[in-house]
Amino acid sequence: MFPIRRGGSAYSLVAGMTGARMGDSVAQIGCAHGGRLAAIASPVGLSGRVVAIVADDEASARARKGAADGGVLVDVEVAPPTRLPVENDGFDLAVIDDTGGMLSSMREDDRGLVVREALRILRPGGRVMVIGALPRGGLGALFGRATADPSLDPAPALQAGGFKSVRTLAEREGLRFTEGIRSRS
Numbered sequence: 001m002f003p004i005r006r007g008g009s010a011y012s013l014v015a016g017m018t019g020a021r022m023g024d025s026v027a028q029i030g031c032a033h034g035g036r037l038a039a040i041a042s043p044v045g046l047s048g049r050v051v052a053i054v055a056d057d058e059a060s061a062r063a064r065k066g067a068a069d070g071g072v073l074v075d076v077e078v079a080p081p082t083r084l085p086v087e088n089d090g091f092d093l094a095v096i097d098d099t100g101g102m103l104s105s106m107r108e109d110d111r112g113l114v115v116r117e118a119l120r121i122l123r124p125g126g127r128v129m130v131i132g133a134l135p136r137g138g139l140g141a142l143f144g145r146a147t148a149d150p151s152l153d154p155a156p157a158l159q160a161g162g163f164k165s166v167r168t169l170a171e172r173e174g175l176r177f178t179e180g181i182r183s184r185s
Contacts, residue, residue: 011039017177023047024092032100034066041072051075082113094118098132104152115161122182130154130178
């Protein structure tokens, strides 16, 4: 069954909420769905840079397929999310894809490492966006697959990791969008 949408692509909400713009440098940590990655990468264009850092070959294949299907350029790196293989202060936006439970299923110490790595790779004034899955309700909860603690609120981990102005921007279409800002100093 296909979800009913009023115009736009299936991922227009994700693209709009992340707010990536032409020329931005974007790092996505984790890739539960290649279509979401492509939606985030699309507005960046040829003048920007998108890097997907994924934990395994299966996620790498999803990221590459999503980029190819979306017609966008994405560099894909396979590395643990606790040690990102990219430079310090190199990105305007870091997206942590927790829709598959990557962050939620980690021990608290490892979750803190991922958040600190996101802070490290962002430029001063850069933003982090955690996209998480909300618990399913109704028949979806009865018959759907369970994810690893979809109710985890990433805000405390972001605040403890050094991000400022942490807030949940929206909870829509089964997704939660939580944002934090790296201070300019």
